[in-house]
Each structure stands twice: as C-alpha cells, then as structure tokens.
Amino acid sequence: MDRKQCCVKLSVQPSRGLMDEKFIVLVQNALPGSQLTIRALHQCEDGHSWEAFGHYTADTTGTINEDPSIHGTYSGVEQMGLLWSLRPIPGSKPGLRMRKKNIQTPMEVTVSVYQGHQTEGFADLVPLSGVVVERWYMAPGVRRIPVTEGGLTATLFLPSGPGPFPGLLDLWGGGGQLVEYRAALLASHGFASMAIDYLTSKFTMKTGKMVDNQYFETAYRVLQQHPQVCGSKIAMIGLSFGTSMTLKMAIYSEVIKLSAAVCISGSHVQPVEGSVEEIMGFFQKNAGKTRFNEKNEVIWRDLLLPISTDPSLKADVGRLQCPLLLVVGEDDQNWPAQESALDIKEMMARAGNSHLLTVLSYPNAGHLIEPPYTPHARSSTFKTVEIQEKVMCLWGGQTVEHFRAQEDAWKKILVFLRENLYGGRKPTSFSHL
Amino acid sequence: MTQAVPPILSVTPSRALVDEKFQVLVENLPPGCPVTLCSLHRSEDKDDWEAYGHYVSDHRGVVSVSEDLSFGGTYTGKEPMGLLWSMRPVPGSRKGLRLRKINVCTPMLVNISVHSGHEGFRDRTPLASALAERWYMAPGVKRIDINKQGVQGTLYIPPGPGPFPALLDMWGGGAGLLEYRSALLASRGYVSFSLDYLWSEYLSADVEFKYFETAFNIIRNHSQVIPDRVGILGSSLGSMVAFDLTAYSTIIKPRCIVCISSNHYHPPGTTLKAGFKILSKHFHKAHFDENNHMSWRSFALDLIADPSNNVEVGRINCPMLLVNGCDDQNWPTVETAEEVARLLREGGKEHLLSRLAYPGAGHLIEPPFSPHFRATKFIILNSKEKVILLWGGHTKAHSDAQEDSWRKILSFLQLHLYHSPSVKANL
Numbered sequence: 001m002d003r004k005q006c007c008v009k010l011s012v013q014p015s016r017g018l019m020d021e022k023f024i025v026l027v028q029n030a031l032p033g034s035q036l037t038i039r040a041l042h043q044c045e046d047g048h049s050w051e052a053f054g055h056y057t058a059d060t061t062g063t064i065n066e067d068p069s070i071h072g073t074y075s076g077v078e079q080m081g082l083l084w085s086l087r088p089i090p091g092s093k094p095g096l097r098m099r100k101k102n103i104q105t106p107m108e109v110t111v112s113v114y115q116g117h118q119t120e121g122f123a124d125l126v127p128l129s130g131v132v133v134e135r136w137y138m139a140p141g142v143r144r145i146p147v148t149e150g151g152l153t154a155t156l157f158l159p160s161g162p163g164p165f166p167g168l169l170d171l172w173g174g175g176g177q178l179v180e181y182r183a184a185l186l187a188s189h190g191f192a193s194m195a196i197d198y199l200t201s202k203f204t205m206k207t208g209k210m211v212d213n214q215y216f217e218t219a220y221r222v223l224q225q226h227p228q229v230c231g232s233k234i235a236m237i238g239l240s241f242g243t244s245m246t247l248k249m250a251i252y253s254e255v256i257k258l259s260a261a262v263c264i265s266g267s268h269v270q271p272v273e274g275s276v277e278e279i280m281g282f283f284q285k286n287a288g289k290t291r292f293n294e295k296n297e298v299i300w301r302d303l304l305l306p307i308s309t310d311p312s313l314k315a316d317v318g319r320l321q322c323p324l325l326l327v328v329g330e331d332d333q334n335w336p337a338q339e340s341a342l343d344i345k346e347m348m349a350r351a352g353n354s355h356l357l358t359v360l361s362y363p364n365a366g367h368l369i370e371p372p373y374t375p376h377a378r379s380s381t382f383k384t385v386e387i388q389e390k391v392m393c394l395w396g397g398q399t400v401e402h403f404r405a406q407e408d409a410w411k412k413i414l415v416f417l418r419e420n421l422y423g424g425r426k427p428t429s430f431s432h433l
Numbered sequence: 434m435t436q437a438v439p440p441i442l443s444v445t446p447s448r449a450l451v452d453e454k455f456q457v458l459v460e461n462l463p464p465g466c467p468v469t470l471c472s473l474h475r476s477e478d479k480d481d482w483e484a485y486g487h488y489v490s491d492h493r494g495v496v497s498v499s500e501d502l503s504f505g506g507t508y509t510g511k512e513p514m515g516l517l518w519s520m521r522p523v524p525g526s527r528k529g530l531r532l533r534k535i536n537v538c539t540p541m542l543v544n545i546s547v548h549s550g551h552e553g554f555r556d557r558t559p560l561a562s563a564l565a566e567r568w569y570m571a572p573g574v575k576r577i578d579i580n581k582q583g584v585q586g587t588l589y590i591p592p593g594p595g596p597f598p599a600l601l602d603m604w605g606g607g608a609g610l611l612e613y614r615s616a617l618l619a620s621r622g623y624v625s626f627s628l629d630y631l632w633s634e635y636l637s638a639d640v641e642f643k644y645f646e647t648a649f650n651i652i653r654n655h656s657q658v659i660p661d662r663v664g665i666l667g668s669s670l671g672s673m674v675a676f677d678l679t680a681y682s683t684i685i686k687p688r689c690i691v692c693i694s695s696n697h698y699h700p701p702g703t704t705l706k707a708g709f710k711i712l713s714k715h716f717h718k719a720h721f722d723e724n725n726h727m728s729w730r731s732f733a734l735d736l737i738a739d740p741s742n743n744v745e746v747g748r749i750n751c752p753m754l755l756v757n758g759c760d761d762q763n764w765p766t767v768e769t770a771e772e773v774a775r776l777l778r779e780g781g782k783e784h785l786l787s788r789l790a791y792p793g794a795g796h797l798i799e800p801p802f803s804p805h806f807r808a809t810k811f812i813i814l815n816s817k818e819k820v821i822l823l824w825g826g827h828t829k830a831h832s833d834a835q836e837d838s839w840r841k842i843l844s845f846l847q848l849h850l851y852h853s854p855s856v857k858a859n860l
Contacts, residue, residue: 007662127593130573132592139563140542141544161562162560162562164439
C-alpha cells in the first residue's frame with residue numbers, strides 16, 4: 001500500500017499527565033487493514049535522543065485502539081510501551097540512563113504514526129500524524145522549596161493545599177547528588193517530601209568530610225517542624241545505599257520516629273555503630289569481591305555476601321517499631337537485595353515483629369526500581385562518590401519484567417504510604433469538624 | 434501532640450484541555466460528613482469566580498463529584514463538571530461580567546477546595562485543596578500572528594507534519610479578538626484562523642467582502658492546510674459573515690460551515706458597521722427586562738421578517754450545521770434557522786442542513802464547561818454606549834447545550850473535513 005493516507009488522526013489522552021499516569025493512544029481514520037508504526041521520540045536534558053515503536057495493523061474501521069503491537073521495542077497489548085521501552089537511538093553512546101534533573105518542566109515526548117512497519121531511519125520519513133505529550137513530575141500547585149537550614153542540602157516538595165501533610169524523607173544511593181524527581185512525584189500524591197543529598201552535600205564538597213548521623217536527624221527535625229507538615233506522621237524512603245541509612249535511622253535514632261519505612265533494592269548489612277563514612281568504608285573493604293560479566297560490566301552484589309551472622313554487622317531489624325516495606329528485584333546485580341530480604345525476614349520472625357514486614361519480590365527485575373514509565377537501564381555508566389572514575393555498572397533486570405515490577409511496586413508503595421500516613425482514622429477523632 | 438491528618442482531595446486529570454472532563458474526589462473524611470466542594474478562579478481581569486456544591490460523605494468517608502449528588506450550591510444533582518460550568522462572580526463583584534481568556538498560551542487555573550459543613554462554609558479555612566490547570570492549547574500547538582495582505586488575526590496550527598483541514602473562525606461584535614476557540618480547534622486537529630474583522634472602517638461592502646475572501650484564501654494557501662478542506666465557523670455576527678461568504682462568493686468554496694447563534698441579517702450593500710448603525714436605530718424599540726437588561730430579540734424579529742434584509746441562504750451549496758438556543762434573547766436565531774431550512778427545502782437542498790436547537794439555552798453558546806452569562810456588559814460598536822445586553826439561557830440547560838453542541842460540532846467537522854467519502858473500506 002504505497003498511497004499516502006490522508007488525515008490519519010492520532011490522539012494521546014491525556015496530553016499532559018503525571019509521570020506515573022497512564023495514557024491512551026488512539027489512531028483513527030487510517031485505511032482499514034493498513035500497516036502502521038507508532039513511534040515515540042524524546043530528547044532528554046543531556047541532548048540524547050530516545051525512541052520506542054510498535055508495529056500495528058489498523059482494524060476494519062481504520063482504528064488502532066488497545067490493539068497488540070506485533071513487533072517493535074515492545075510487543076503485545078502494552079498501553080505504556082511507548083514510554084517504558086524507550087531506548088537510545090542507534091548510534092548513541094553506550095551506558096546511558098534517563099534521569100530528569102529539572103523537574104519543574106515536563107518531559108516532552110513526540111508521538112507519531114508512520115505508514116508501514118518501520119524499524120529505522122525514522123528521521124528521514126514523514127509521519128502521517130504527530131502529537132506532543134507532556135509528562136510531569138510536579139502536579140499543579142506543588143511547591144518546590146530548597147532547604148539549606150542546619151547545613152542541609154535538600155529540597156522540600158509541598159503538595160498544594162493548606163495541609164498539614166504527612167512527611168517523607170527521600171534518599172537515593174551511592175551516586176550522590178540531589179535527586180528530586182521521586183520526591184516531586186510523591187508530593188503530587190499528597191506527601192510533603194524532602195529529597196536529601198547526603199553524599200555530595202555542600203558541606204561535604206567544601207570540607208571533604210562525609211556528613212554524620214545528625215545530618216539525617218536535622219532533616220527530620222526541619223521537616224517535622226514545618227507548619228504544613230504533620231509532625232507525627234513522617235516516613236522515610238530509600239533506594240540502594242539510601243536503604244542502609246533508612247534502616248539505621250528507623251532502628252537506632254533517638255530523634256527520628258518513623259511511621260513507616262520503604263527500602264528499595266538495599267540491605268541491612270552495615271557496621272551498626274557506623275557513620276556514613278564508616279559504612280562506605282566497610283563496602284570498600286570488600287571491593288575485592290567485585291566481579292565482571294562478559295561485557296566487562298561491574299557486578300557489586302557480592303560485596304555484602306554471604307550475609308553476615310555477626311550481629312554488629314547487621315542493622316537489628318528485630319528492634320523495628322514501624323511498618324517496613326521491602327522492594328526487591330531478583331535480578332539485582334548491584335546489591336544482594338533478595339538475600340538481605342530473606343535474612344531480614346528471619347531476624348524479624350525470631351524477634352516477633354514480622355507483622356511489620358511486607359516484602360515485594362520481583363523475578364527478573366533489576367536494581368533500579370524507580371517510578372514507572374521511564375526506560376529501563378540494565379547497565380549504565382556510573383560513578384560512586386568513593387570511586388572517582390566512571391565504570392559500566394550492571395544493574396540487572398529484563399526490560400519487560402522490570403517495567404512490570406516498577407508499575408506494581410509504585411502502586412503498592414503509594415498504598416503503603418497512604419495507609420500508614422493518612423489512614424488509621426477513627427470517626428470519633430473528628431467530632432470537631 | 435496528635436495533629437489531625439486532613440482529607441485527601443484529588444482532581445484527575447490535574448492538567449486537561451478545557452473541553453475535557455475531570456474527576457473530583459475527596460477521601461479520608463469521616464463517614465456521613467457534610468462538606469462543601471468549592472471552585473475558585475481569578476480571571477485575567479482580576480475578578481473572582483466561584484462555584485460550590487454541598488455534599489455528604491459515604492460510609493467510606495468518600496465524596497465523588499462524578500458519582501454523588503450535590504444538595505445545594507451553585508448546582509445540584511449529579512454534576513461531574515458543575516464546579517466549572519456553574520461558576521459565577523463572587524458576591525460583591527462588579528455587574529455584567531463575562532469570563533473569557535485572552536492569553537491562551539497559559540492555562541486557566543482553578544483552585545478546588547473542600548470545606549467542612551454546608552452553611553457558612555466560606556468562613557472556615559478549607560480542609561484540603563488542589564489546583565487544576567485548564568488549557569486551551571494542547572502541547573505542540575503553534576500560535577502565529579497574521580498580518581498579511583491587509584488581513585489581521587491569529588492562526589493556530591496543530592502539532593504534527595500536516596497538512597491539516599482548516600477553519601476560518603469568527604466571533605460576533607463587541608468582544609475584541611477572541612482566540613480561545615481557535616486554539617481549542619487546533620488542539621483538536623484543525624488549522625484555525627481567528628479573524629479580526631471589526632477593527633477597521635471599510636470603504637464599501639465590496640471592499641469588506643474582499644477582506645473575508647482574502648482571509649479565507651490566506652488559510653487555503655497556507656503550506657500546512659489541505660486546500661479543499663477549509664470550512665467556516667462563525668458565531669453570532671460571525672455566522673452572518675459565514676452565510677454571506679458562502680452564499681455570494683465566486684472565488685471561495687468552504688467545504689462546510691457551522692453557524693452558532695445563527696444570524697442572516699445583512700441589508701444589501703451595507704458594511705457591517707453600517708448594518709450596526711441601522712440596527713441601533715431600532716434600539717428605542719428594544720425590550721428591557723425587570724433588571725433593565727436590553728433584549729434585541731423582538732425588534733430583530735421584525736427586521737428579518739423582510740427577506741430583502743437578509744442573506745439569500747438558499748444559494749448555499751455546502752453542508753451546514755446551525756446551533757441555536759431556544760431562549761436566545763439577543764437574536765431570533767431559532768427563527769433564522771427555520772427560515773434557512775425553508776429556503777433550502779424550496780431549492781431541494783434540505784439534506785445539506787443539520788439543525789440543533791436547545792431548550793433553555795441562550796445566545797452565547799461556547800465550548801463546554803465555561804460559565805453561563807445570561808446578561809453582560811456590552812459596548813455598542815458605533816456609539817461606544819455601555820449597556821447590559823440580555824443573552825438569555827438558564828444555567829443548567831445552557832451548560833448542557835454547550836457540552837452537547839461542542840461534541841456535535843467536532844463530529845460534524847470530522848465528518849466533512851477529515852473523512853474522505855471516496856475512500857471507503859474496500860477490503
């Protein structure tokens with residue numbers, strides 16, 4: 001079918017959505033039975049181009065709606081395939097990972113329809129139709145507030161409205177930096193969320209010294225004392241090394257009293273008395289256990305294996321007094337999250353507090369379990385604050401299963417946070433309304 | 434110290450086009466709790482507009498505006514979009530206001546909040562609030578100022594490679610250049626040209642007619658427009674221009690026309706401004722209602738009774754959609770539509786005509802969910818006199834008409850401008 005189709009109508013609803021919202025892609029007025037390619041193109045902040053595409057056949061009314069992709073970067077009926085299967089265009093640098101730094105502007109994706117089943121050379125083809133879709137981390141009315149009080153390098157995101165809101169401390173992992181996007185998205189769901197830089201803070205960059213444990217307690221206090229935060233309802237969420245700090249604070253801090261904790265892709269193995277510096281030092285000591293795969297990608301999961309039996313080297317989860325949600329990717333090549341989760345389960349069973357524990361374990365998901373509908377990076381160039389040179393780090397995960405894990409985990413994280421931070425209301429406590 | 438955790442208010446989607454619905458949900462309330470949902474918008478003119486509904490939460494502590502009934506306020510019953518279409522100026526505002534967005538590159542911001550109780554809800558601070566953005570422009574729509582061959586206006590182009598079907602979009606008198614409908618039409622896939630045509634004094638009716646033909650051709654010849662897929666959409670005075678151009682032009686052939694609040698009064702050989710002068714000579718016959726709002730309907734009915742004053746709509750050969758309100762107090766638009774039907778019937782062309790007439794709707798039939806204005810301030814074009822014109826319509830009926838007619842207008846345009854009837858399924 002060579003004849004150019006006239007007036008094919010493409011729509012993506014909603015055209016402006018939050019990063020974790022689904023959209024519906026609809027093609028109408030195509031020639032019945034015609035072969036079409038739907039393609040997404042995004043240029044990230046670093047200037048790299050990412051694309052995803054699916055091959056479809058229009059039905060007898062000339063429509064494509066909730067139909068399966070026969071082939072492409074995703075296949076089957078995949079409503080969000082155009083986003084989660086994005087990958088760098090051919091010829092791009094290896095080891096890329098998509099992360100948005102400026103979350104006050106949307107991620108813009110151009111979605112187009114092409115005649116035929118195309119797999120390459122899209123730049124030279126004229127699409128039949130195209131629309132622009134905006135994906136936002138911040139809902140309207142969410143406020144972004146840089147925090148420097150008490151020597152902190154942090155950003156607070158407040159939901160719109162008078163509040164007060166439950167609070168959330170948000171920690172990322174060993175790469176450091178102030179990563180804001182998850183906190184922005186959590187604020188869009190009603191949590192006053194503070195993203196904290198605890199490895200490359202202004203203090204650390206100036207003095208060369210790592211922050212001490214008081215740094216986290218300061219963050220907690222600042223959040224707790226904010227007039228729009230409900231001081232008695234604060235949770236902590238950490239990924240990777242952020243898990244280590246979350247568990248440490250949840251169990252040992254005299255100041256921090258958490259209503260809930262979420263630990264993603266992490267471990268409880270750490271010198272119990274240790275500061276940030278000492279914990280990092282402990283990992284470094286085991287650096288000899290680093291492995292490499294056939295592509296020379298770095299596997300760090302063995303550094304904490306086998307799980308120690310020495311109680312001074314494991315955060316004592318038996319002492320936890322708040323609900324804990326563990327999120328584990330079973331193909332995590334960076335941290336031994338699965339083995340740690342099993343050990344945590346055993347320790348809590350022995351201590352009698354396993355009713356606080358929920359484990360979400362996903363086969364073939366990797367280390368970077370992030371909010372859904374962004375591309376999966378099985379490996380990427382990475383620099384920890386300890387190692388000054390960039391390595392190609394193997395995170396793990398198979399794209400489709402990793403996406404499903406992200407989608408499922410995020411939904412469950414939001415429910416867990418809502419139940420523990422917004423729930424538990426008794427009707428009588430509202431008689432003053 | 435235990436602080437009470439507030440209810441959770443969500444508006445989904447939080448960013449939408451103005452003709453899209455949203456769901457307003459309140460959760461985490463006590464069961465059986467009386468609350469008031471309130472919307473607030475500050476216009477570009479700095480006036481505050483509000484709407485509200487009284488609700489009672491269910492046994493789960495939930496209020497869903499889409500599912501539950503409002504028991505009072507600016508709207509009642511099950512009204513998912515009531516918080517928008519029933520908006521009116523807050524008590525104490527200036528009289529005769531109309532809400533129209535001039536800068537369509539930014540969204541309309543609406544603050545939705547939930548307050549405890551029903552009576553005196555405004556005296557209490559809200560329990561929770563959320564901000565909704567309502568956009569006229571979809572992402573990727575381009576806005577271009579046009580000043581070409583003497584023609585002025587603003588062109589909106591949809592995202593994508595094109596080419597696209599297109600529309601010449603004309604409003605009525607007394608409003609200045611309104612771009613929002615064109616922005617919305619571009620967001621729905623049409624190149625749309627909002628034409629500015631009341632700013633200049635034309636030497637003669639012929640020169641003025643050429644202005645409109647030139648405007649149409651500018652669209653037709655645009656690189657991103659499919660030349661034989663150009664239609665005209667006009668409301669009020671704009672609908673008269675649509676009839677006029679389509680009936681008399683020998684050089685332009687619209688593929689279809691949509692006339693909202695149909696008007697075919699155009700004494701031959703007169704410019705629009707001259708026509709206004711003639712109209713104003715009849716103002717002493719205008720009817721004033723109990724609020725001293727001026728209605729032109731009755732003397733206009735007399736004027737159009739003489740066919741020599743009107744556009745010869747029987748000459749039109751393209752599909753037409755006429756959208757009118759039965760409670761239109763400004764112009765006898767329903768009677769005009771009946772006359773159009775009669776004339777086409779005489780010429781054996783009634784199959785070209787589709788008519789929508791909505792009981793209880795007034796003159797200002799706009800895109801859905803925008804507030805209804807029964808009467809607003811109006812500046813008479815020639816004399817610059819300020820009056821309050823009665824447009825008519827009753828809010829609920831008028832809003833239903835706006836919602837229904839917009840869907841039907843888009844479907845009419847899609848049929849005639851997007852579909853190629855010659856290419857049917859030949860599998």
